[in-house]
Amino acid sequence: MIYLDNAATTRVSESVRAAMVPFLEGQYGNPSSIHQVGRQARQAVDSARRRIAAWLGCSPRDIIFTSGGTEADASALTGAYLARRETKRHIITSAVEHHAVLHTLDFLQSIGAEVTVLPVDQDGRVRVDDVVSALREDTCVVSIMAVNNEIGTVEPIAEIVQAIKAVNPSVLVHSDMVQALPVVAHPLTQWPVDMATFSAHKIHGPKGIGVLYLRKDIPWRPMLYGGQQEARRRGGTENVAGIVGFGAAVDAITTNFEGRVSHLQHLHQLFFDAITKRCRVVRISPPDAAPTILSVAFPGVRNDTLLMRLDLAGVAASAGSACTAGSLQPSHVIEAIGQTEHLNEAVRFSFSDDLTDDDILQAADIVCSTVEALLP
Template identity: 40%
Template sequence: MIYLDNAATTRTAPEVVEAMLPYFSEYYGNAGSIYGLGSQSKKAVINARKTIAETLGAQPNEIYFTAGGTESDNWAIKAVYESCQDRGRHIITTKIEHHAVLHTCKYLEGRGARITYLDVDENGLVNLEQMERAIRPDTILISVMYANNEIGTIEPIGPIGEIAKEHGVLFHTDAVQAYGHLPIAVEQMHIDFLSASGHKFNGPKGVGFLYVNSKTRLGSFIHGGQQERGRRAGTENMPGIVGIAVAAERAAAYMDEHAAVESRMRDYLIHCIEGKIPGARLTGHRTMRLPGHVSFCFEGIQGESALIMLDMQGICASSGSACTTGDPGPSHVLLAAGVPEELARGSIRLTLSEENTMEELDMVVESLAGIVEKLRLLR
């Protein structure tokens, strides 16, 4: 099997699994309990919070554990809207956000929010001047993803943070695809809220975190207990919290090394596809993109058909976000970037990790070239 869908999820690292296992059967105490077994769990939560904070240049009390990126996005956007309505009801985001952001904004529109959905250029980049012009006296939040899950483009997060700060607007970034793969300094980038998910950087599924700048107001999201300093009720997911901290520490330690390897393979794969398959259009920015992210649209084919045929040859890939699998329509990201609807239906995403090899990529290109040719003949 050749696995090229790391943007959907990654293999949990062995050291992460090893660190988690004792918290299922040995250190299984509730972190809210006062006896020794519970105290061990509470200490593990404290240490995990500290570890993740250090990777962001943040303080431990600014890290809140969640069930993943979707919950973190929902929490940040909904809570800001609820707590800032005395200042305004206007939120700025982009047309290429993950549905965790877009659907949350649509939900809030039904409750009185005014949402501006910014256009992007053909590479998926937001226009900073357009963003600044969109700010109004009643703007309370800007939410722009750090890097796009479907096309890999990295947004200018630092400059966006500067603009938000200058205008006194809170800034949230969905960093689910970026955290653990790109260096992030929340204070320098003027980020007020940041969402991340463990399974995107070799951690466990079902756990993530939300960074919340200690200078901001943010209300509770889940009610019923005093966990997460009274802001997110529910018994702590001890194995998950321990696992995401180990994964975060591992990702930070090997970030430069892994990024260099993945970038070389990414550029090689792009070069080979463009040289081998006619009618292949790279989507996303050619250089300002995630290290292991390759995405193309192929003329004259349906991406879903190609994925089935790749799977039959032992190659795991996708046509875009795993969260929209089963949606027959073309990607909203590609349409927003100006890709024609018919071409957008031929999208394929190949996302690498440091575990892939050049030999595997050669096999993928050969298989993909044959599949595209066959599908075009069947039209």
């Protein structure tokens, strides 16, 4: 199987697995325990926290470990809203956000929040002027993702932060940076947001472990109670093996990071060039999309049928949103960028730095042969 669905998840690397194994076997202590076994676990958690924070560009004290990106998004938005909902009930987001954000905002609306959903341009990009125009005196949070998970659009986060803070410094800015982590070094240095979300399994780390970054002293309330963990910001015993795995994954991507990104750019272009030489292809991803993600449509070929055929032929890819209850749902992102004629044709291929040129060329050949077989 040639795996081209790395925006959904990546293979756990050998170095990550090796780092995690001791904490699944002999070093199984609870990091809140004061005995030696517990202290070993605490030291491992603290070490990973420092290394992850250094790569992200923040203080280790500003990191909260979560169960993944979805919990981190929900915690960021819910906590910020609950902290000031008596005076600031308004939240701004975009039409192309991950459902972890959009569905959380649906919930917050049910308890009194007012949500403005901004449109995007044909590339899926939020206009900075639209964000500024939507600001109100009671705006609490603006949440705009850094890299779109379906089409790879890189949003102007730095410009958005600067524009918001110039109008009202009290408005918090949150960004889902899950898809940025594989391709952007020190993201919190480049994008000085108040809250940000990250996940290990997009960089060859384990599933079930994420990070919520909270800038020091911002108004925010925890969601999970019942323990003193994470400086009283998230109750519950830490996922020690997962945290260690996240740290190991960050260690791995920091090694020759620029070379890894360059390799991803090469793979992205190689695949696109190969399929366009044989097939009629409509590019949906913008030209400057993140190198990990390429969304295209093959006119006249349904994406659900194509994906099933590709799976049988040995290529894994995806279409639109992730599967829900076993059936593909129309993509709200493709709809938001005005590509409704390709709503049932859009396919996302997403790349990892462990792929080779041979993998890419073989996958492109399989894709084009399958497309040709499906066309009338």
